[in-house]
Amino acid sequence: MVPGDAILETRELTKDFGGFLAVKGVSLTVRRGAIHALIGPNGAGKTTVFNLLTRFVSPTSGTIHFEGRDITRERPAQVARQGLVRSFQISAVFPSLSALENVRVALQRARGGTFRFWRSERALAELDDRARALLAEVGLEQKAAVPAVELPYGQKRALELATTLALEPALLLLDEPTQGMGHEDVGRVAELIRRAAQRRTVLMVEHNLPVVAGLCDVITVLQRGAVLAEGSYAEVSRDPRVLEAYIGAPA
Ligand SMILES: Nc1ncnc2c1ncn2[C@@H]1O[C@H](COP(=O)(O)OP(=O)(O)OP(=O)(O)O)[C@@H](O)[C@H]1O
Numbered sequence: 001m002v003p004g005d006a007i008l009e010t011r012e013l014t015k016d017f018g019g020f021l022a023v024k025g026v027s028l029t030v031r032r033g034a035i036h037a038l039i040g041p042n043g044a045g046k047t048t049v050f051n052l053l054t055r056f057v058s059p060t061s062g063t064i065h066f067e068g069r070d071i072t073r074e075r076p077a078q079v080a081r082q083g084l085v086r087s088f089q090i091s092a093v094f095p096s097l098s099a100l101e102n103v104r105v106a107l108q109r110a111r112g113g114t115f116r117f118w119r120s121e122r123a124l125a126e127l128d129d130r131a132r133a134l135l136a137e138v139g140l141e142q143k144a145a146v147p148a149v150e151l152p153y154g155q156k157r158a159l160e161l162a163t164t165l166a167l168e169p170a171l172l173l174l175d176e177p178t179q180g181m182g183h184e185d186v187g188r189v190a191e192l193i194r195r196a197a198q199r200r201t202v203l204m205v206e207h208n209l210p211v212v213a214g215l216c217d218v219i220t221v222l223q224r225g226a227v228l229a230e231g232s233y234a235e236v237s238r239d240p241r242v243l244e245a246y247i248g249a250p251a
Contacts, residue, residue: 004032013062024225040222083170095149103131106166154185174204
């Protein structure tokens with residue numbers, strides 16, 4: 001997908017935690033269809049930006065527009081319903097349920113609002129096609145019957161991704177999707193993100209720079225709460241200010 005119009009725009013987004021400016025005037029444009037990374041040294045404000053976007057935290061000043069609509073003061077659930085969804089925001093994996101059951105529950109929540117225990121087996125079975133399609137999308141079609149607790153770590157993360165995709169995000173926020181993974185799982189998850197991004201926009205916080213280099217169209221570098229640089233990986237990785245922020249010395 002060629003990145004297009006802006007799906008998300010922040011203007012001068014600022015968060016003051018009792019005198020400490022964790023986010024300072026961040027104006028960020030995420031283009032439709034892009035895989036956009038937010039990187040930066042520890043404490044740069046990446047998580048706070050995510051919390052502002054999902055409305056877990058209210059900005060001190062500035063605005064957030066999603067799909068052209070001002071969501072600056074909306075509630076997290078409203079924002080999620082409009083399609084701005086953070087992985088693990090709503091979905092949680094139930095360990096004793098099978099992979100398929102987990103995705104079915106996520107689909108029910110997305111469609112029905114509340115978890116309706118009284119739904120018949122037959123009604124649940126109707127969700128199976130969609131649930132199986134989502135499992136296939138994350139490469140777990142052979143694991144449908146396996147209880148989530150028995151899946152290895154990388155597959156559990158893939159299942160979490162499937163339960164998030166059940167919410168039909170237009171913009172998927174991923175918070176360090178490869179954190180804590182071994183080399184093999186990192187490659188697999190990167191491939192899953194690439195696939196998921198074929199029909200969606202992705203904004204991710206990621207510390208693994210080779211993953212960012214291989215996956216992301218646009219990279220915004222934050223430092224001390226402000227945007228330091230933005231561009232392709234090739235551009236930002238040779239920017240002396242970025243090198244200095246990461247290495248702590250001029251290039
Ligand atoms: N609720 C809070 N109250 C006060 N300070 C906070 C709060 N949340 C975050 N901060 C501070 O804001 C700064 C930015 O934190 P944030 O977690 O957004 O950075 P980050 O870029 O996500 O870092 P990391 O890569 O380590 O996760 C840090 O100095 C942090 O201590």
